[in-house]
Amino acid sequence: xxxxxxxxxxxxxxxxxxxxxxxxxxxxxxxxxxxxxxxxxxxxxxxxxxxxxxxxxxxxxxxxxxxxxxxxxxxxxxxxxxxxxxxxxxxxxxxxxxxxxxxxxxxxxxxxxxxxxxxxxxxxxxxxxxxxxxxxxxxxxxxxxxxxxxxxxxxxxxxxxxxxxxxxxxxxxxxxxxxxxxxxxxxxxxxxxxxxxxxxxxxxxxxxxxxxxxxxxxxxxxxxxxxxxxxxxxxxxxxxxxxxxxxxxxxxxxxxxxxxxxxxxxxxxxxxxxxxxxxxxxxxxxxxxxxxxxxxxxxxxxxxxxxxxxxxxxxxxxxxxxxxxxxxxxxxxxxxxxxxxxxxx
Amino acid sequence: xxxxxxxxxxxxxxxxxxxxxxxxxxxxxxxxxxxxxxxxxxxxxxxxxxxxxxxxxxxxxxxxxxxxxxxxxxxxxxxxxxxxxxxxxxxxxxxxxxxxxxxxxxxxxxxxxxxxxxxxxxxxxxxxxxxxxxxxxxxxxxxxxxxxxxxxxxxxxxxxxxxxxxxxxxxxxxxxxxxxxxxxxxxxxxxxxxxxxxxxxxxxxxxxxxxxxxxxxxxxxxxxxxxxxxxxxxxxxxxxxxxxxxxxxxxxxxxxxxxxxxxxxxxxxxxxxxxxxxxxxxxxxxxxxxxxxxxxxxxxxxxxxxxxxxxxxxxxxxxxxxxxxxxxxxxxxxxxxxxxxxxxx
Numbered sequence: 257x258x259x260x261x262x263x264x265x266x267x268x269x270x271x272x273x274x275x276x277x278x279x280x281x282x283x284x285x286x287x288x289x290x291x292x293x294x295x296x297x298x299x300x301x302x303x304x305x306x307x308x309x310x311x312x313x314x315x316x317x318x319x320x321x322x323x324x325x326x327x328x329x330x331x332x333x334x335x336x337x338x339x340x341x342x343x344x345x346x347x348x349x350x351x352x353x354x355x356x357x358x359x360x361x362x363x364x365x366x367x368x369x370x371x372x373x374x375x376x377x378x379x380x381x382x383x384x385x386x387x388x389x390x391x392x393x394x395x396x397x398x399x400x401x402x403x404x405x406x407x408x409x410x411x412x413x414x415x416x417x418x419x420x421x422x423x424x425x426x427x428x429x430x431x432x433x434x435x436x437x438x439x440x441x442x443x444x445x446x447x448x449x450x451x452x453x454x455x456x457x458x459x460x461x462x463x464x465x466x467x468x469x470x471x472x473x474x475x476x477x478x479x480x481x482x483x484x485x486x487x488x489x490x491x492x493x494x495x496x497x498x499x500x501x502x503x504x505x506x507x508x509x510x511x512x513x514x515x516x517x518x519x520x521x522x523x524x525x526x527x528x529x530x531x532x533x534x535x536x537x538x539x540x541x542x543x544x545x546x547x548x549x550x551x552x553x554x555x556x557x558x559x560x561x562x563x564x565x566x567x568x569x570x571x572x573x574x575x576x577x578x579x580x581x582x583x584x585x586x587x588x589x590x591x592x593x594x595x596x597x598x599x600x601x
Numbered sequence: 602x603x604x605x606x607x608x609x610x611x612x613x614x615x616x617x618x619x620x621x622x623x624x625x626x627x628x629x630x631x632x633x634x635x636x637x638x639x640x641x642x643x644x645x646x647x648x649x650x651x652x653x654x655x656x657x658x659x660x661x662x663x664x665x666x667x668x669x670x671x672x673x674x675x676x677x678x679x680x681x682x683x684x685x686x687x688x689x690x691x692x693x694x695x696x697x698x699x700x701x702x703x704x705x706x707x708x709x710x711x712x713x714x715x716x717x718x719x720x721x722x723x724x725x726x727x728x729x730x731x732x733x734x735x736x737x738x739x740x741x742x743x744x745x746x747x748x749x750x751x752x753x754x755x756x757x758x759x760x761x762x763x764x765x766x767x768x769x770x771x772x773x774x775x776x777x778x779x780x781x782x783x784x785x786x787x788x789x790x791x792x793x794x795x796x797x798x799x800x801x802x803x804x805x806x807x808x809x810x811x812x813x814x815x816x817x818x819x820x821x822x823x824x825x826x827x828x829x830x831x832x833x834x835x836x837x838x839x840x841x842x843x844x845x846x847x848x849x850x851x852x853x854x855x856x857x858x859x860x861x862x863x864x865x866x867x868x869x870x871x872x873x874x875x876x877x878x879x880x881x882x883x884x885x886x887x888x889x890x891x892x893x894x895x896x897x898x899x900x901x902x903x904x905x906x907x908x909x910x911x912x913x914x915x916x917x918x919x920x921x922x923x924x925x926x927x928x929x930x931x932x933x934x935x936x937x938x939x940x941x942x943x944x945x946x
């Protein structure tokens with residue numbers, strides 16, 4: 257019976273509350289729009305869970321909610337962002353992402369064409385990163401502004417053998433490497449929101465980092481910690497690293513990769529690039545002797561061309577993150593207090 | 602530094618956008634309100650992923666988004682619902698739930714006291730079901746009505762040995778068992794929304810079913826399929842089962858467990874209890890010879906006291922779900938077309 261009634265929703269149609277009810281309308285949405293893009297042997301079964309056989313003893317598990325506005329921005333959209341966010345959270349733990357879940361909360365009135373583009377983007381990101389969307393859920397909520405979509409992804413990955421990401425292993429002298437130019441995602445979204453995207457031409461860096469992480473770990477470097485500097489930016493990751501390692505960090509401002517467009521735009525908005533979200537960068541901590549391995553691995557990869565060693569750990573109390581500024585002065589880097597850029601991811 | 606600045610948010614305070622920014626305000630929310638309730642060795646690490654060692658070769662993976670309004674209702678709240686939904690999706694696949702993820706999208710203006718109560722409820726449900734919230738994420742969105750909270754949970758579980766939930770194994774003569782009285786969750790939420798909750802006294806059945814499922818499977822019955830009849834209700838599950846098995850199902854209306862309060866309230870709202878959501882019931886399919894094992898296992902469990910055999914599969918085409926009514930007539934049961942009750946889960 258399902259096949260008789262199912263079919264694509266009409267072109268130009270908008271999402272209605274009825275598409276979320278678990279009835280025939282929802283079947284049409286799933287079978288006409290979601291499965292053709294994301295279908296695979298797990299998802300096609302339309303069971304409540306997907307079944308896996310882990311290939312490694314240890315698995316990693318993570319989740320992220322995405323509420324970015326607007327839904328589409330230079331360099332990406334909420335779908336790409338949601339996929340990359342969870343893939344990257346697994347990757348920086350040293351896990352190979354294998355399966356993602358995808359929960360959509362769609363606002364009534366969302367044009368179906370927008371949803372279709374975002375589903376296409378999710379499918380493309382999944383293919384690029386070689387991960388599968390294994391299970392999902394869709395809810396529709398009543399109309400507000402009519403352009404709403406929130407996505408929560410969760411993911412499981414298999415931990416690589418020998419990986420031990422633990423800030424407790426960090427010592428004075430260890431170095432901090434960032435894989436590329438910072439603050440591009442946050443400023444790309446903010447620019448389009450403020451009508452400045454054409455002028456600034458900043459593009460979100462949203463990208464799946466699992467292949468870059470594999471390249472780094474394959475280099476043989478003993479990476480002690482990795483994190484993707486999303487909300488809170490580079491400043492947030494460094495503050496956390498100092499807190500947990502119980503050491504201070506000295507960072508040289510002139511070594512931090514920032515494009516001139518980002519530097520200029522951040523100034524216009526009165527923002528510090530250090531606290532702006534990235535969605536395709538990672539921070540790696542390793543001993544000084546492994547620094548070249550990590551840097552060379554990054555620079556050999558398309559997503560790590562601008563990798564740089566930006567600082568090192570020092571045994572000074574109280575633990576602080578200190579920036580040696582371009583002018584030669586010193587200032588303390590703190591994680592931002594509240595939300596500088598709402599709905600950036 | 603974090604410990605110096607962290608602390609509980611003031612009593613009476615409301616959630617602000619700043620609580621979602623990945624900065625100090627967010628640390629206060631997490632360390633003052635979330636970790637004290639849900640903390641465990643996975644979550645306390647505040648890493649981006651949790652690490653597990655599966656005890657079985659096969660793992661199940663699922664997700665669900667919850668947008669119920671109001672957030673609190675007779676018999677439960679959105680937190681209990683979100684935990685039970687994912688626990689139950691794993692359980693009906695024959696998996697023992699081990700770890701859940703919890704993603705909160707909080708609307709600015711939500712009273713912190715409401716969030717705290719819902720977190721308490723999540724913690725209590727996790728303890729009852731013996732599962733751990735292993736990883737999470739929190740986002741804050743701008744104020745709308747000021748009472749908003751959406752929760753997406755995902756979960757992983759270890760598949761029990763010997764379990765093979767597959768509608769392809771179902772044959773004519775196999776029976777359909779429902780574990781208790783239907784339609785209580787949907788009508789409880791609707792009643793409170795319509796200001797009728799005092800009159801009807803219907804309470805949501807939201808409950809974690811993993812222990813009931815374990816009892817059923819421990820009975821030795823070869824359960825061929827299980828599903829929790831949430832959105833779309835019992836009608837939705839039966840329609841799916843007929844579709845996929847390519848068989849028809851005959852159901853006797855007089856055998857379906859429904860309380861008189863539910864029957865009366867459904868009539869008032871013009872709803873068919875068969876299409877109303879449940880959040881603590883399951884449908885099990887097995888051969889006729891295993892029916893007593895399943896029924897006895899259910900009835901020995903607090904969540905299965907009213908279990909009943911409601912119908913059986915017949916080899917008739919086209920495949921339909923037919924209800925033999927109280928009056929002795931026949932009508933076709935269909936999954937609801939659209940959304941009869943928006944934001945019921």
